[in-house]
Amino acid sequence: MTRAAPGLPAIAVFVAALLLGVDGPGSNLRVAAALLALVAVLSLLADDRPPLWAAAGVPALAALAAVAMLLGPLLPVAAEPYNPRADAVPPQPVRFDSVSPLDRVSAWLRRPETDLFTVRSQTPLNWRLAVLDRYDGVRWTSSAKFRPTGGRVPDEERQGRFYTVQQTLTLAGLRDRWLPAAQRPTWVAGVPKVAADPESGSLVATTDPKKGLTYQVTSRIARPEAADLDNSAATADPALLDFPEGPQRAAFARLARQAAGGAELPYQRAEALESFMRSAAKYDITAPPGHSLPGLDYFLRQSRRGTSEQFASTYALLARSLGLPSRVVVGFRPGERADGAFHVRTGDVLAWAEVKFDGVGWLAFDPTPPRSGSQDRHDVVSAVEKDRQRLKEQLGKATENKPRPKTDRGDGRATPGGGPAWWLVGVLTAVALAVCYLLLAAALPWWRRRRRRTAGDPGARVAGAWRQACDDLGLSADSALTAQEVTARGGHAHGDGPGVASHASGAYVKLCAIRPGAGRQRGRRRGVAAQRRRTSPDRPAHPRRTPVAPPAAPAQPAPMSDGRETSVADGMLWV
């Protein structure tokens, strides 16, 4: 046996922990490699082995561990490691929501003085009870998948700025499986058996809570800045945009578009909708309860009286009509502050709506108008509500200063990618191509002329001059013309007269001109000068029988670029 034997139980525990932590954050590869390498080092140590054995083995093992660490992430199994939790079916929660908390809002409001619970917290907040994210046209229900928790409430999706609030809640008259807590809980302690929905963070007791139950909750409160919402689109989740079929659908969509007005950002549309709802109807606790689609249609267009049950339900549906993923939340206002705690009564019950934004998460909107009369004189404004005011001012300043063409095609959904529209790209491309064509058409003759003038070979330069002269006369298609033919056709095309021959010969001479400084080509200059004299405009132009004096240089035919030969001999130019 080696010294590694005592380490084997630790290895087994470590492997078990690895399996249980597969869905955790980060990578354990380095830790695993280090620990296994250390055990391997132990296996090298034995009293009867020479020291050289360990001296050679330790570097070898270190190298092996390094290679394993580098190659580990490349293995196919590393892409999707085995997660034993995926095969374990969680226990089905006992049905406890036969009566939706939203259905009890009206009943609670009619008996507003019953003490429900007490909260000790440094910050006044709305205490969330239940999250309802599915609507079937009759009821709002929850799609939560509750899992027993040892205290932690996963919150991986949370992004952006937030602050933490500790709360200690003591239940009094609230006999409900739903446990109140500020949005959004990340830790709960003190409840014997509690389950949490990782998606929404809702908390429920798996057994009926006893009166006087005290538990602690740690919550993260979102505190978005204007910059976060400036670039945030509404998260497109089909389940959270579902609107039941019915005649009310088109009416709600039309009304929602009117309410949103010219708001551009998704957050501003949600705010505009909130303002619309607050002014569209009156708060009345005697209004008939219910939140079926026909009932909400009647509330919105006829009675215009309701409780937060109707306001929040209607707001969530209008938001969905605008493409804003929304849900209804039932909870309580902060309550009355006394003795260092917030005392929450049945009259504090409130339903509000939440809208989900990319990179920010769920944000609360309260479409219910303020209560009037003496009931609200003790109301404490939620800290979230104060944050909303600050945010509104920030966004107002930001939108005054710059236009935002980012969103909109009328349904509230952001343009994917945020880039320019395809038709704009097409038009710009066509314009760019046209400009390139014009530039090329303007530059090509100049470039061709320059290439013909600066050709290194004198023969090529002479041939180039002839071609240029033909081009200038519009005879570029006929490259095998004699001088007489060029003069005849040029005269026919441009009118007979001395100008044609003069133009042809002038262009030819100009293009044949030798660059200054080429002393060894003096003879050529003389030939050119003689030619210039002969083709001077003051000389009568007539079909020349006398061949043009050739440039002095090439006695041998020079190859042309297209393979033909140019010969300058006996005063005649043959192309």
Place this chain on the structure above:
Amino acid sequence: MFVYGETQPAVAARALTDLTNSWHALLTTLLPAHGEPALLILVYTLVWAAALIAPNW
């Protein structure tokens, strides 16, 4: 007894049932801490050091 809060004989049978179901509860319960094997480094290092200084078996 401290866990179940009662001392009836039925508690023993209940404890046995819970023990056999513990693997399932472990896999379906949201653990108090994230599953980070790095938390075992200290314990593991102590075991390793003890093995290092222990005599050969």
